[in-house]
Amino acid sequence: MTRQPFPETGRDWSDLRSEMQALKTGDVDWQNGRVPLYVFRSDQTTYDVGKQAFFDFFSENALGRNRAFPSIRKMERDVLDFGLSLMSAPDDADGAFTTGGSESILVAMKMAREKKRAGKATGDGRMNIVAATTVHPAFDKAADLMDMEVRRGAISEDGRADPATLRALIDGNTVAIVGSAPCFPHGVVDPIAALSDLALETGIWLHVDACVGGWMAPFFTMNGRATPTFDFRHPGVRSISADLHKFGFCPKPASTVFARDGEDLARASFVSGPWPNGRFETSTLVGTRPGGAVAAAWAVLHHLGVEGYRDIARRLAEMTDAYVAGIEAVPGLKMHAVPDLSIINFGSDEVDIFAVADEMSRGGWLPGLTNAPRGMHAMMSLFHDPARDDYLTDLRRAVEVVRKDHRQTSTQATY
Numbered sequence: 001m002t003r004q005p006f007p008e009t010g011r012d013w014s015d016l017r018s019e020m021q022a023l024k025t026g027d028v029d030w031q032n033g034r035v036p037l038y039v040f041r042s043d044q045t046t047y048d049v050g051k052q053a054f055f056d057f058f059s060e061n062a063l064g065r066n067r068a069f070p071s072i073r074k075m076e077r078d079v080l081d082f083g084l085s086l087m088s089a090p091d092d093a094d095g096a097f098t099t100g101g102s103e104s105i106l107v108a109m110k111m112a113r114e115k116k117r118a119g120k121a122t123g124d125g126r127m128n129i130v131a132a133t134t135v136h137p138a139f140d141k142a143a144d145l146m147d148m149e150v151r152r153g154a155i156s157e158d159g160r161a162d163p164a165t166l167r168a169l170i171d172g173n174t175v176a177i178v179g180s181a182p183c184f185p186h187g188v189v190d191p192i193a194a195l196s197d198l199a200l201e202t203g204i205w206l207h208v209d210a211c212v213g214g215w216m217a218p219f220f221t222m223n224g225r226a227t228p229t230f231d232f233r234h235p236g237v238r239s240i241s242a243d244l245h246k247f248g249f250c251p252k253p254a255s256t257v258f259a260r261d262g263e264d265l266a267r268a269s270f271v272s273g274p275w276p277n278g279r280f281e282t283s284t285l286v287g288t289r290p291g292g293a294v295a296a297a298w299a300v301l302h303h304l305g306v307e308g309y310r311d312i313a314r315r316l317a318e319m320t321d322a323y324v325a326g327i328e329a330v331p332g333l334k335m336h337a338v339p340d341l342s343i344i345n346f347g348s349d350e351v352d353i354f355a356v357a358d359e360m361s362r363g364g365w366l367p368g369l370t371n372a373p374r375g376m377h378a379m380m381s382l383f384h385d386p387a388r389d390d391y392l393t394d395l396r397r398a399v400e401v402v403r404k405d406h407r408q409t410s411t412q413a414t415y
């Protein structure tokens, strides 16, 4: 492979910028709703507030918030407090600001493991995490890093975790049970009340992965939509992960992890051994963190307030309902689950849905896919709303083309 040489001489910004803008022309057109994940947006003003706040604190390092940047410390504390209230956390609860869902989940699984270690030893094999097949791979990553195993149990007909199946996977080495709110593949919230009962009965840590729903589902509920509660009101819930950079509509990288008992978070903190510069302590994985992400989250949460988030929740719900109705109106297509938030997944008993996905990508849409069951998947935010008519028209046409050609092959090879 030929290696790109390190540039000998410097170039000015305008020259670089045009080259970078040209690179962008090869990207999928996310601004017009062609990308079904990765990017989240509410309205233009909120987007601009987040961006402005991020760049006003572009240089500050959140690692130094206690010694150098009380501004960042104050804003981080406020954001965590807002999250704790939103999740109905008790007084002794605490949280940490992280760079993303994966880091929040790693911290939560470390808390669960340390709690297990601090308790009476009941098992002597490899420790494990028990969850439905639908939990995010970040749990496998956390388990891999901490030499644990993830045991995945089959889901129910409605796409949710099955508490009886999970119960059968638990043993003396189980450090945590996990439920999602909602899970990424089907967009449905697991039965957290039943998992909470199971956790209390077995004395095992229950983590709720609300990376998608944490900062949005509560506003669906406030609007009177029957979105299931998933938070600390369920007494078995010990920790929750919730991403600000998804449906909190804050700039990346920003997520939060909360613990019912602040002592659990403190126990799982990392404290350095001896090194020449003395004590080094972090409750998260990374060291240096962008102060801008903290400032931007603070600004976005204040800019929107409960009122703003409720308004977004209402628009998201209406948009999702319209998408679902539109998809169900296409002959041959069916939803795999009834979405609790704004993740949709649909398939077909009549045509090969991956061939339909091929047809859609030819039309400039990046298709999200699931392989069990085979489906097309989208995690939608508000820029998907103006794209709806185009999407549904192209989808209907794609299904017709695939049906007419009896097409049963697809290039969606990784699935």
Ligand SMILES: *Cc1c(COP(=O)(O)O)cnc(C)c1O
Residues within 6 Å of the ligand: 099, 100, 101, 102, 103, 136, 138, 180, 182, 183, 184, 209, 211, 212, 243, 255
């Ligand atoms: C996105 C996601 C994660 C991981 O978050 P990152 O910010 O990508 O690290 C975890 N769980 C669920 C359900 C997610 O959708």
